[in-house]
Amino acid sequence: MSTPILQVSHLGKCFRSYAGEWRRILSWLGLPLKPVSEHSVLNNISFTIHPGEAIGIVGQNGAGKSTLLKLITGTLLPTTGSYTLSGRVSAILELGMGFNPELTGRQNVYHSAGLMGFHRHEVDQMMPGIEAFAEIGDYFDQPVRIYSSGMQVRVAFSVATAYRPELLIVDEALSVGDTYFQHKSFDRIREFQQQGTSLLIVSHDKAAVQTLCSRAILLDQGSIIKDGAPEEVMDYYNALIAERENQSVQQVLHESGKVQTISGTGQASVTGIGMYNSSGNPVEVVNVGDDVVLKISVTVNTFIPRLVLGYMIKDRLGQPVFGTNTHHTNQPLSGLAPGDSFHFYITFPMRIGPGTYSIATALVDADTHLTNNYEWKDLAFIFSVSNFDKTNFIGSAWIPPQIEIKKL
Amino acid sequence: MISLLTGAWRYRYFILSSIVTEFRSRFIRSRLGGLWMIINPLAQVAIFSFVLSGFMGAKLPGISTPFGYAIYLMAGTLGWSLFSEIVARCLTIFIDNGNLLKKLVFPKICLPLIVFGSALLNNFLLFMTMTVLFALLGHVPSTTVFWVPVLALLTAALAFGIGLILGVINVFIRDVGQAVPIILQLLYWFTPIVYLANVVDESHRIYLMMNPLYWIIEGFHNILLFGTNPNFKALAAIAFLDLILLLLAFVVLRRANADVVDAL
Numbered sequence: 001m002s003t004p005i006l007q008v009s010h011l012g013k014c015f016r017s018y019a020g021e022w023r024r025i026l027s028w029l030g031l032p033l034k035p036v037s038e039h040s041v042l043n044n045i046s047f048t049i050h051p052g053e054a055i056g057i058v059g060q061n062g063a064g065k066s067t068l069l070k071l072i073t074g075t076l077l078p079t080t081g082s083y084t085l086s087g088r089v090s091a092i093l094e095l096g097m098g099f100n101p102e103l104t105g106r107q108n109v110y111h112s113a114g115l116m117g118f119h120r121h122e123v124d125q126m127m128p129g130i131e132a133f134a135e136i137g138d139y140f141d142q143p144v145r146i147y148s149s150g151m152q153v154r155v156a157f158s159v160a161t162a163y164r165p166e167l168l169i170v171d172e173a174l175s176v177g178d179t180y181f182q183h184k185s186f187d188r189i190r191e192f193q194q195q196g197t198s199l200l201i202v203s204h205d206k207a208a209v210q211t212l213c214s215r216a217i218l219l220d221q222g223s224i225i226k227d228g229a230p231e232e233v234m235d236y237y238n239a240l241i242a243e244r245e246n247q248s249v250q251q252v253l254h255e256s257g258k259v260q261t262i263s264g265t266g267q268a269s270v271t272g273i274g275m276y277n278s279s280g281n282p283v284e285v286v287n288v289g290d291d292v293v294l295k296i297s298v299t300v301n302t303f304i305p306r307l308v309l310g311y312m313i314k315d316r317l318g319q320p321v322f323g324t325n326t327h328h329t330n331q332p333l334s335g336l337a338p339g340d341s342f343h344f345y346i347t348f349p350m351r352i353g354p355g356t357y358s359i360a361t362a363l364v365d366a367d368t369h370l371t372n373n374y375e376w377k378d379l380a381f382i383f384s385v386s387n388f389d390k391t392n393f394i395g396s397a398w399i400p401p402q403i404e405i406k407k408l
Numbered sequence: 409m410i411s412l413l414t415g416a417w418r419y420r421y422f423i424l425s426s427i428v429t430e431f432r433s434r435f436i437r438s439r440l441g442g443l444w445m446i447i448n449p450l451a452q453v454a455i456f457s458f459v460l461s462g463f464m465g466a467k468l469p470g471i472s473t474p475f476g477y478a479i480y481l482m483a484g485t486l487g488w489s490l491f492s493e494i495v496a497r498c499l500t501i502f503i504d505n506g507n508l509l510k511k512l513v514f515p516k517i518c519l520p521l522i523v524f525g526s527a528l529l530n531n532f533l534l535f536m537t538m539t540v541l542f543a544l545l546g547h548v549p550s551t552t553v554f555w556v557p558v559l560a561l562l563t564a565a566l567a568f569g570i571g572l573i574l575g576v577i578n579v580f581i582r583d584v585g586q587a588v589p590i591i592l593q594l595l596y597w598f599t600p601i602v603y604l605a606n607v608v609d610e611s612h613r614i615y616l617m618m619n620p621l622y623w624i625i626e627g628f629h630n631i632l633l634f635g636t637n638p639n640f641k642a643l644a645a646i647a648f649l650d651l652i653l654l655l656l657a658f659v660v661l662r663r664a665n666a667d668v669v670d671a672l
Contacts, residue, residue, distance in 0.1 A: 015670050021580040028663030070669075074513040077666040091511070102433045111429060114422030115514055 003086065005166050005198045006049040006072065010081035013067055014040040038079075041067050042222045045081070049167070054199035056209035056230055058237050059219035065202045068219065069169055072200065087166025090116070092157065101145035105136065105155045108144055112159050126162040133188075134158040135181075150178055157185050164192050171202045186212075210234060210317050231318035232259040235378045239263035264375035267304050268363045271341070272297035273381045286350045287388045288398050294346040294381075296361060300336045304374065307333040309344055310362040315396055316355055327366060351398040356384045412658055415515030423518055427525040445530045446537050449489045453481045456602055475545040476633070482538050483632035484601035484625045490531040490560060491567045491621060492592055497523045498571025499588050502579050506672035516661065516668065520575065524568050531560060542632075550635030559627045559638060562646050566620065569653025576657075576664045579671050599625050620646055 016035035018024040024035075042064045049055055057065050070076040072083060073091045099108045109130055113123040131140050134154040136147075144152060161168070168189065189212070193199055203209055209216055209230055216233035218226035220240070226233050239261050276293045277283045286292055298309060310325030326332055326344075333342065359381040365372040390398070416423070438444065457478040501519045502509065509516065535556060542549055578584040599621045600608075608616060616622050623642035630636045 016667075024580060024667065025577060025660075025664075028660055070510070073511075075510055076669050100429065100433060103429060107429065110425055111422075114419070114425055115508070115512055117418065117422075117514065120421045120425065 004048045004050050005053075005087060006083060006085050006200075008048070008072070008081070008083040009046045011042060011045040011068075011071060011078050011083060012040065012080035013042040013064075013071060013076065014038040014079045040222060042071070043080075045219075045224055047217060047224065047227060049198045049200065051166070051196040051198055052193055053215065054193060054201065054213045056213035056216040056233075057200065057202045057219060058209060058216055058233065060240075063219040064222040065219055066171065069171055069200070069202060072167075073169060085167065088163070089167040089169065090160060090163070090165035091169040092160045092171065099144050099152065099156070102143055104143055105134070105140040105147070105151075106131075109155065109159050112156070113162070116159075118163075130155075130158045130162050133162075133184075150181070154181055157181075161185075161188055161192070164195060164197055166196070167198050167200060168192060169200045169202075210319055229259075232261075234318060235259070235261040239376060260377070260379040262375065262377050264363070264373045266375060267302045268298060268300045268307055268336075268374040270296055270361045270363065270375060270377055270380060271299045273359070273361065275381065275383055284383050286383060286385050288354065288385055288390045289349060289351060289400070291347065291349050294344075294348070294359070296344040296346070298342045298344065298363060300338060300340040302338055304336050304365065305334060306365045307336055307374070308364050308366065310364065311346065312360045312362075313352070314358050314360060316357075318358075321352055321357065321396060323360075325362070325364075350385055352385055353394065353396045353398060354385050354387045355396070356382065358382050412515065412517055412662060416517045416521055419515055419518050422514075423521050423525065426518075426522045427529060430522065430526050431529060446534050449485045449534060450482075450537070450541075453478065453485050457481050460602065475547065479542060479545065479547050479633050480604070480629060481602065482541065483628045484599075486531065486535055486538060486632070487559070487563055487625050487628040488596065488599065488601050488621070489534065490527060490563050491624070492596070493527045493530065494523060494564055494567035495571040495574070495592060496589065497527070498568065498575045499578055499585055501571075501575050502668060502672070503582075503585070509669055510672055516665065520568065520572050523571075524564060527567075528560065528564055531564075535560075538632075547633075549632055552631040552635050552637055555627070555631045555638050559624065559631065559643070562643065562650060563624050565650040565654060566624070566646060569650060569657045572657035573653070573660050576660050576668065579664075579668050595619070595621065601625055620649055 015038070016024075017037050017039070018027070019036050045068060047055075057068065059065050067076065069091070071078050072085070073089060100111065103111070106127070109127065110120070110123050113126065114120075118126070134140065134151075134157075136151045136154055139147060139151055140155070144155075147155075170189070189199065199212065201209060201212060213230045215228065216226075216230040217224055218233050218237050218240075226236050273294070273296050274282050275284070275286070276295060277286070278291050278293075283292065294311065296309060296311065298307075300307065308325050308327040310323065310327075312323030313321045315321050358379045360376070360378045361380045362376045363374040364376075365374070387393070390400070434445070440447070457475075460477070498520045501523055502516070505519055539549065539553075574584055574588055578588075598616065598619055600616065605613060605616060605622070605626070623639065623646060627638035627642065630638050
């Protein structure tokens with residue numbers, strides 16, 4: 001592989017506190033005063049990013065994500081360890097920060113580009129591009145205070161990405177502006193990526209991490225606990241959220257080569273799952289539009305008051321295509337005893353595009369897996385959809401059209 | 409130390425454009441805009457001279473114009489406003505821009521430098537206005553007026569050094585931000601701006617003289633009102649003090665660099 005853009009080795013950050021703030025001040029002047037306590041928020045973080053790679057950083061609140069980003073951008077200085085960064089880093093952390101509401105968009109662009117370290121003549125060169133990308137027309141020369149928040153974000157994003165950085169850091173800011181601009185900004189990020197920019201994305205948005213990232217890092221309590229394919233990491237992360245007392249999270253290598261995550265209390269479990277065509281034969285490859293039956297067998301292991309079965313069809317990238325549960329369909333089971341078993345027959349037409357899909361199952365007591373999670377099983381079943389006899393199409397949904405052409 | 413200065417140099421365009429921006433933004437929404445920066449000290453001068461001129465006027469030696477006391481006040485106010493503006497604004501500069509410092513990487517020294525530049529600019533405008541007023545009051549400043557830039561720079565550097573140190577400390581000990589305005593107020597009255605140094609009897613005047621601002625304000629009086637050269641020994645001493653304070657400020661800023669953002 002080529003030389004890494006970013007190499008982080010054994011990075012750690014702790015916040016020091018002194019017996020009194022005066023002691024801290026005297027310690028700058030060389031007095032040998034030691035801090036009384038050190039509160040460590042990140043420890044021993046090591047990872048490498050290569051050009052064009054996109055890494056998602058996920059983790060619960062307080063896991064240290066923002067601190068890590070601040071260390072990499074350089075606003076915070078590490079306590080231990082180091083990192084080497086080759087090239088320019090740009091961060092989309094908080095868009096529109098530092099904008100002066102009284103100044104025009106153009107003047108603010110000069111100001112914030114100046115803050116990013118650009119010289120006046122460089123900004124002059126960038127300006128037409130920024131103005132064109134923001135697409136706010138005459139507003140560009142109006143004071144920012146009369147902008148809508150969307151316009152402000154447009155200008156801010158345009159400035160932040162006016163130059164292609166070697167490393168682009170994006171913190172929760174992906175859903176900026178209206179849908180049109182969201183697409184536009186995503187396109188720009190992808191374009192940068194194709195030209196070799198590496199991305200470091202912090203987001204709670206699972207979909208964003210899975211579509212943009214080639215790798216994900218899960219932080220928990222200041223340490224990396226998982227570094228791998230986004231789907232695997234996100235599954236683990238979801239399981240971690242659901243983790244409660246006496247619940248376990250296990251990941252096993254599924255026969256498809258992917259990592260399967262099973263978590264929950266185990267008070268009920270899925271014992272069998274299969275897909276059948278309309279003539280009752282088991283299938284793994286389904287024609288677009290065919291009716292299928294998904295049969296899920298569930299066994300109850302202890303007394304449980306209420307049981308809901310949920311299932312979700314996910315695409316190759318782990319993004320949900322369709323999912324529902326028996327809470328939503330008003331078919332929860334109640335008052336269950338050990339040994340009870342059920343077959344769930346779920347019939348539906350396969351109106352999804354060609355590709356491989358997986359099914360995740362969840363046994364819970366209400367409509368989310370956060371309340372009482374008996375079992376959550378990713379990659380419970382893998383199947384593929386092929387287009388044997390339908391008009392050729394692309395995409396993840398099959399929406400058969402009727403095209404009528406009238407000559408005028 | 410060197411990296412601090414090269415950092416500031418790399419961001420020179422940003423610093424300059426920020427000074428211009430700050431100046432411009434003052435004019436945008438208020439009709440008199442930046443004039444308020446001048447009206448404020450002048451109004452104070454007007455009040456003091458109205459209230460106190462009868463009392464103080466007689467004691468101004470060697471000044472023929474009846475507006476001697478008003479000119480005395482203006483000259484002192486010119487120096488004082490430069491000093492106090494820089495100290496007061498540097499004091500909160502890091503706290504006010506905490507969000508920016510937490511999110512963006514740029515040399516921290518830029519922020520106080522912007523204050524430094526824009527305070528000098530304001531003071532220059534105040535000085536121009538005062539020169540016009542002096543002429544209207546029938547007092548034509550002598551050629552010693554060319555010492556004003558030197559004295560102003562020494563004053564600004566003193567304020568910058570003090571302000572920077574206090575600004576950094578204020579990030580960690582917020583009481584400093586509350587205490588300093590009070591101390592500034594005290595310092596104002598411990599400096600002969602409103603009154604003449606000779607109203608304080610000889611035996612106590614030594615305490616006034618321990619205040620570096622005594623010498624600075626005296627310098628402004630000398631060059632603007634009395635038309636004499638400033639006290640060069642005093643200038644040299646202040647220059648030396650400036651150097652020490654600036655060095656100390658840079659050391660503090662550099663050492664505190666890692667902690668500042670943590671505490672913001």
